[in-house]
Amino acid sequence: GVIAAKMLGANRIIAMSRHKDRQELALTFGATDIVEERGDEAVKRVLDLTNQAGADAILECVGTEQSVDTATQIARPGAVIGRVGIPQN
Numbered sequence: 001g002v003i004a005a006k007m008l009g010a011n012r013i014i015a016m017s018r019h020k021d022r023q024e025l026a027l028t029f030g031a032t033d034i035v036e037e038r039g040d041e042a043v044k045r046v047l048d049l050t051n052q053a054g055a056d057a058i059l060e061c062v063g064t065e066q067s068v069d070t071a072t073q074i075a076r077p078g079a080v081i082g083r084v085g086i087p088q089n
Contacts (some may be wrong), residue, residue, distance in 0.1 A: 001059040001084075006030035014046060014055065016070075039066065046074040055079060063087045 005013045006029065014033045015026035023034045035045050047054060054076030060067055061084045071081050 001061065002026050002029040002031050014049060016042060042070055043073045058082070059084060061085055
């Protein structure tokens with residue numbers, strides 16, 4: 001997702017991960033910001049990074065209820081949310 005966003009010309013790429021190895025990989029591939037927080041703290045952090053506008057596009061890859069909820073909360077009006085994988089219960 002980070003590589004594709006970079007190739008398509010994204011100026012800011014926010015990766016959300018608590019895993020150091022994934023964070024490093026995201027930064028290597030072009031992520032500009034890492035958000036480790038979850039829940040309301042994650043939403044606040046992303047909104048702060050986007051001047052309260054929210055993200056233009058979100059790629060949700062975890063499938064948990066919390067990650068889907070976070071994706072919808074950080075999306076700006078008219079944003080696109082893509083989902084990868086199988087939703088978890």
